[in-house]
Amino acid sequence: MRPVLLSLAIATILVAAACAKPPAPGEPLAGLDAAQRDQFERGKVIFNRVFEPETGLGPLFNAKSCGECHEKPVAGGVGDEVEVHATALLPNGVCDPLADLGGFVYQQHVTPALKNALGIDKEPVPAKATAQGRRSSPDVLGFGLLDAVPDSEILAYADPDDRNHDGISGRPNRFFDGRLGRFGRKALVPTLAEFNEGAFPVEIGITVPAVPSEETVAGQPIPAGVDPVPDPELDAQSVALVNAFVRFLAPPAPPKLKGASRRGPELFEKTGCAACHVPRLKTGDSDVKALAHREVAAYTDLLLHDMGPTLADICLGLASPSEFRTEPLMGLRFSEKFLHDGRAASIEEAIRLHGGEAVSARDRFDSLPAAEREALLAFLKQL
Amino acid sequence: MIRGNGRMAPLSILCFSVFLSGAVSAAPPSPAATPAAPLPSATLTATVQSVDAQARTLEVVTGVGYALRVVRLSWKEAPTVRAAATGAGMSQLKPGDLVRVEYGKAPEGNVVKTIELLPSPGPPSVR
Numbered sequence: 001m002r003p004v005l006l007s008l009a010i011a012t013i014l015v016a017a018a019c020a021k022p023p024a025p026g027e028p029l030a031g032l033d034a035a036q037r038d039q040f041e042r043g044k045v046i047f048n049r050v051f052e053p054e055t056g057l058g059p060l061f062n063a064k065s066c067g068e069c070h071e072k073p074v075a076g077g078v079g080d081e082v083e084v085h086a087t088a089l090l091p092n093g094v095c096d097p098l099a100d101l102g103g104f105v106y107q108q109h110v111t112p113a114l115k116n117a118l119g120i121d122k123e124p125v126p127a128k129a130t131a132q133g134r135r136s137s138p139d140v141l142g143f144g145l146l147d148a149v150p151d152s153e154i155l156a157y158a159d160p161d162d163r164n165h166d167g168i169s170g171r172p173n174r175f176f177d178g179r180l181g182r183f184g185r186k187a188l189v190p191t192l193a194e195f196n197e198g199a200f201p202v203e204i205g206i207t208v209p210a211v212p213s214e215e216t217v218a219g220q221p222i223p224a225g226v227d228p229v230p231d232p233e234l235d236a237q238s239v240a241l242v243n244a245f246v247r248f249l250a251p252p253a254p255p256k257l258k259g260a261s262r263r264g265p266e267l268f269e270k271t272g273c274a275a276c277h278v279p280r281l282k283t284g285d286s287d288v289k290a291l292a293h294r295e296v297a298a299y300t301d302l303l304l305h306d307m308g309p310t311l312a313d314i315c316l317g318l319a320s321p322s323e324f325r326t327e328p329l330m331g332l333r334f335s336e337k338f339l340h341d342g343r344a345a346s347i348e349e350a351i352r353l354h355g356g357e358a359v360s361a362r363d364r365f366d367s368l369p370a371a372e373r374e375a376l377l378a379f380l381k382q383l
Numbered sequence: 384m385i386r387g388n389g390r391m392a393p394l395s396i397l398c399f400s401v402f403l404s405g406a407v408s409a410a411p412p413s414p415a416a417t418p419a420a421p422l423p424s425a426t427l428t429a430t431v432q433s434v435d436a437q438a439r440t441l442e443v444v445t446g447v448g449y450a451l452r453v454v455r456l457s458w459k460e461a462p463t464v465r466a467a468a469t470g471a472g473m474s475q476l477k478p479g480d481l482v483r484v485e486y487g488k489a490p491e492g493n494v495v496k497t498i499e500l501l502p503s504p505g506p507p508s509v510r
Contacts, residue, residue: 094479099432099444099451174504176444176451177428178481189448198448211450318504 023250025141025334026074031290032248043245046238047075051204056233058205059114059226060107060123060215065204066242069137076249078334079137082342083108083203086129087314095315097176101126101219104316105202117223126218131321133313135185136342139331142251143183145296146328147192148283151180157278157301168275168357170303173317173325182302185340186316187325193243200234207231208239247288251296252331255382260371264379267372272361276305276326299329299383308355311339322356332383347380348373422487424496429454430481436474441495443482456486458495465499476500 023030028040048067051057062083063069069079084106088096097104107123115121125132160171172180173187183189189198200206201215205227212232214222257264268274277299286292304323312322319325324340337343338350354362365373429443432453441456464473476482481501486493 090478092478096432096478097444097451099446100442100453103446103449103451105449176430176446178501178504184449194448196448198446198450202449210447211452213452215450 022253025250025252026076027250028248029144029250029290032288036244036248036288036290039241039244040248043241043243043248044075046234046242047245051206053111053113053227054229056206056227056229058109058111059222060217061109061111061205062105062107062203063109066199069203070140072336073334076141076246077139078331078336080336081137082134083137084125084132085135085314085316086125086132087316088128088130089315089321095317095319096128097316098126098129101128102216103202104314106132106218107202107205107215111205111226113226114217114222117226118217120217123215124218131312131314134341134343136337136340138327139334140246141249141331141334142296142298142328143192144247144249144288144291145251145283145294146182146281146298146300146302147247148286148288148291148294149182149281149296149298149302150284153282153284154180154182154302158303166275167360168305170276170301170305170326170357171318172302173304173319175317181317182325184316185324185327186314186319187302187304188317188319192247196243196246197239200239207233209236210239248290251298252333252383254297255333255379257379257382259378260375261378261382263372263375264382267368267376268379271364271368271376273365275361276301276303276358277329278326297330297383299332300326302326305358306356307358310353310355313341329380329383332380347377422489422494424485424487426483426485427454428481428483428501431476431478433478434473434476439473441473441476441484441498443484454493456484456493456495457491462495462498465497473498 020030028037032040048065050065057064063081067075069081070076072078085104086106087098087104090096102123106125109122110120154172158170158172160169162169175181175188175190179190181187181190183192183195189195197208197210200208201211205214207214209232214227216222278301279297279299280295281298283291283294283296302325304319304325306322307324308322311324315321327340332347337345338347339353344350344353351362351365365376368376427443427445429445432442432444434441439458443454443456444451445454446452458473462473464476481504483499483501484495485497486495
């Protein structure tokens with residue numbers, strides 16, 4: 001090929017790449033190969049599969065499918081379900097996740113067979129619990145990229161003793177085997193795959209090969225005959241496909257900032273929001289090319305921060321009642337209620353409920369001129 | 384924190400080989416096996432929930448995501464707790480400690496072979 005033609009061809013490819021539309025919500029990441037796209041599509045079917053008692057649902061459950069809680073505007077989006085978590089903070093400061101009393105997620109529904117056997121409508125929270133928390137259903141778009149962020153990237157933002165004296169002292173949570181956590185509102189769970197695999201038994205009552213036993217009813221075994229479906233109720237291949245679907249969900253497309261919202265990123269930095277809601281994280285090595293060495297506009301540091309007594313609820317792992325993982329703001333455009341429990345009806349209200357380490361940023365937001373405050377809110381609504 | 388209802392069934396059902404970290408090596412089945420044949424063993428890294436030195440029992444918490452499980456272990460002859468600082472006794476373990484346990488799977492339950500106290504991953508949840 002002549003040099004001129006070659007240059008033209010390369011230029012055409014570059015222009016086409018630059019003009020390529022980012023994936024729409026619910027679509028897979030760009031750059032997946034055919035086999036990965038096939039896994040994505042097959043996994044989506046299982047993600048949306050509605051389980052019934054005869055196919056393994058329950059006996060305790062919060063939802064009948066993954067898609068029931070992650071549904072708006074597409075599979076993997078937000079949901080309006082709110083679940084109940086409870087733990088016990090012991091006098092010595094150690095957090096008891098109530099693992100021998102049904103675990104810290106207390107299911108809000110039971111199958112007819114369990115209701116007949118025990119006469120309950122939901123799992124009772126044990127008296128030992130010292131606190132309860134409500135948890136809304138976030139979107140999971142782009143979470144495969146969060147999964148691919150190396151621990152070292154997260155730890156680089158940690159400053160548990162606030163040595164730089166900026167009033168921000170993020171620290172990592174740890175799972176019960178000591179690994180760094182990042183998923184869940186208290187950053188307990190180390191990997192996306194584990195989060196998904198644990199969600200099947202905990203949220204839907206579907207046993208999987210990695211967790212082949214049902215949840216107990218506040219510590220008591222499921223009565224005989226209530227759940228006759230053999231365990232595991234979902235096979236390893238199906239679990240792997242669901243993992244692929246969630247892992248390969250593309251993050252929300254970057255916002256097209258217009259008008260006043262173009263000042264949003266600058267104001268986000270100026271108010272100090274970006275100290276915890278770190279705009280961009282970098283992924284590391286991955287067996288999936290589309291996940292490796294990418295920037296993800298996550299707006300989180302995946303660390304725990306003290307949010308003050310107003311928001312405090314349960315402890316979990318190393319997290320104190322008032323510590324929460326910085327919520328990723330990517331996908332904020334899909335939310336209708338805000339904060340970990342959905343108590344805020346607007347982004348503005350959510351900001352005003354920030355306490356603890358976020359007080360300075362909140363106050364700076366409040367002191368912005370009205371036009372700048374509106375510009376910042378307009379930006380946030382597009383994330 | 385030890386519950387007295389003797390509930391072991393859920394844990395027996397639990398498939399340690401998949402659920403818990405570490406490898407499981409099965410003892411070779413042999414009709415000529417003697418009582419001294421080594422027990423199938425496994426290892427896990429988990430957080431101590433309770434220790435009862437008198438009853439010689441230890442409970443640890445582990446799990447997959449939000450699906451948490453308690454694993455109950457016992458010991459016959461008190462194993463030395465390996466730690467960076469000192470060889471502590473089992474009674475010095477406390478809730479919240481991170482441990483790596485090697486245990487044998489005996490008919491009567493999980494029997495601790497060795498236990499290592501790992502560095503604390505962080506301060507307790509109350510700051």
